[in-house]
Amino acid sequence: MLIRRIFCASILVFLFGCGDAAKTKPSADQQPPNILFILVDDLGKEWISSYGAEDIETPNIDALAKSGIKFNNVYSMPQCTPSRVTLLTGQYPFRHGWVNHWDVPRWGGSAHFDETENPTLVNELRRAGYKTCVAGKWQIDDFRVEPDALEKVGFDEYCMWTGYEAGIEASAERYWDPYVFTKEGSKSYPGAFGPDIFRDFIIDFLKENKENPMFVYYPMVLTHTPLVNTPDESANDNLGKHKAMVRYTDKIVGQLVDALKQNGLLENTLIVFTTDNGTTQSITGTYNGEKVKGGKSTTLEAGICEPFLVSWPGHIKADQESNALIDFTDVLPTFLDLAGVNSKDKWTDVNASHIIDGKSFAKVLLEGDEASQRKWILGMGGGNFARLTENGVENQYKFRDRVLRDQKFKLYIDSKGEPEKFFDVVNDPFERHDLKDSLNTPERKNSYNALLEVVLFFPKEDSDPRYKNNPVQDWDVKVTAESGTWKM
Secondary structure, eight states: OOOOOOOOHHHHHHHHTTOSOOOOOOOTTSOOOEEEEEEESSOOGGGOGGGTBSSOOOHHHHHHHHTSEEEEEEEOOSSHHHHHHHHHHSOOHHHHSOOSOOOHHHHOTTOOOOTTTSOOHHHHHHHTTOEEEEEEEOOSSOTTTOTTHHHHTTOSEEEEEOOOOTTOGGGGOSSBSOEEEETTEEEEOTTOBHHHHHHHHHHHHHHHTTTSOEEEEEEOOTTOSSOOOOSSOOOSSHHHHHHHHHHHHHHHHHHHHHHHHHTTOGGGEEEEEEESSOOOTTOEEEETTEEEEOOTTSOSHHHHBOOEEEEOTTTSOSSEEEEEEEEGGGHHHHHHHHTTOOSGGGSOHHHHTSOOOOOOOHHHHHHOGGGOOOSOEEEEOOSSOEEEETTEEEESOSSOOEEEEOSSEEEEEOTTSOEEEEEETTTOTTOOSOOTTOOOSHHHHHHHHHHHHHHTTSOSSOOOOOOOOOOOOTTOOOOOBOTTTTOO
16 A cells, blocks of 8 residues: 555544443433334435435424434445444454345345354343344344344344245345244234334334333435335336335324334334435435435445434434534444443453444533544445355455545545545545545645555455354355355
8 A cells, every 4th residue: 555654643543532322321210212213224314304305205204303403414324234233243344254245135145143152232232131123134144044143132022024035035025015024923914014014113112112222223215226106105117116215204103103102112212213325226315405426335435425313302402403424333332321321341251352432422412513432434335246255255355445534525445555636525426526635734644644544544455244154045145256256
């Protein structure tokens, strides 16, 4: 790598300014908050009206924004698998290895999310006394092979679309006639709409466990393709179906908030609403006066800078807007912080042995942007640039391209670790004017050099997914590459 080393004190502050987790442990007479974490599938800011979307109204999501904090600078990863594993582990894809999308139920290859080889931070919430629940989409384990996969990563209760299980046509359905996995096994629900099943499961869980602190993870199947009609609306074209699905997403958000109210849980429930990546590229929306093509699978702002709303009525002042930097590694560390178990000496030895990249933003919620521990955030990964080798699933690139940004500027790094593009995303949010060859102000030069310096501290080669092989199955994809030799 031909990167200048800049070891001045200011750069070191920039690099290591993230510090230890915020100290926000609940007092002895205060129950830790319930946590409802809503993760929509494939939806960018251009489809949330409180962020400036002009082709849709999302009144319930907008009300959630009004009740708490609307964050502007939150990075996901560009696609399903890297985003979801990053959330579960608090690690960047270059560390946990799931850099690329790998659809475990469909492709198998003995791959799976292995709780013995990766951090499972939900387990720490359960050990802290939380009742835990997940409903919706998973796709990083095959429940035919590992029916206890969700319990092993920390969930007491679950109701999941299985993912498209190779060889089982019915399992392709997540919307109408959905194929759903629970403790009773997997089956189709003829005539039902999958999002309704997942919503009702969560509401029942809230009613049945309200005497305990609860962590509810709701990785929605909405608004991912296939684009479908909903119980409320029918449309004849894909854009119309997409809009119907967004409106149904908004409706479910309102129903969940109402359920919290009805059960006396709202005041002490932290609600986080976000999305796993940008909108599918076949859909274009109008956003702050601009036509925005869906950014899924890209590291454009439309692909990774997600809507991110946090409401906690008893604790967070309403109607706030924040420019604090957050990325998906930070989510579980923040939940653990608010639960009072932010310190590794309270964790299992397995979890404590792992590096956690994420930094708690709990103080930002309670004290404001000036309490942020973040100087930069990162997005990387996505696409199907992985193959099965004789040694397991491997990523194509030894060092995957990535983007880093600070409060104002965004730096693209290519797969050789070299700077590629540089944008002022405050004044140029649609990334039209590359400034890499125009570092003609101290502000630009300092930001460019500081972000470039961060890259020096990343591993020189990304990890591949870490797991002990599951048993070989008839539906596994074939080995198509020789370990190590095919990498770029």
